[in-house]
Amino acid sequence: MDPTTLESTLRTEFGATDRAAHVVARQARDLADSGQITSDFDYELTAAVVVSNLRDAPAEYSLVERWNWWLGSLELSHGGYEQFRIRPGAV
Template sequence: MDPTTLEATLRTEFEAGERAAHVVARQARDLTDSGRFEADFGHELTVTVVVSNLHDAPDEYALIERWNWWLGALELSHGEYEQFRIRPGTV
């Protein structure tokens, strides 16, 4: 997954600020590099997969809240995703 493409897509799709989009794209890259998502789901993490899952979050959530919402669901269903959440003070 190209984090630059993801970052630009996140800014457009979710009307996110540059910093928030950058932090989410960085976490997505770390998740990709870990191999965890591909091992759990049998396919690579792509821009399309990230955007699709973030669209499932409640409409009133901002980008980082959407990311953490999705990672929380992954944590509940598969475990070991907590490390990819974005903590307060990161942005």
């Protein structure tokens, strides 16, 4: 996954700030590098997959809230995703 392309897509798709898009893209890259999505779901984590899942979050959520919402869902269903959440104050 190309984090630069993901950052740009996140800014455009969700109206995110540069900082928020950068932090989410970095976490997404770390998640992709971990192989956990591939292991749990048998597909590669791509920018399209990230954006698709973030679109499912409540519309009023910020980009970081959307990311944490998705990661919270993954944590509940499979476990092991808490480490990829974005902590308060990181953005």
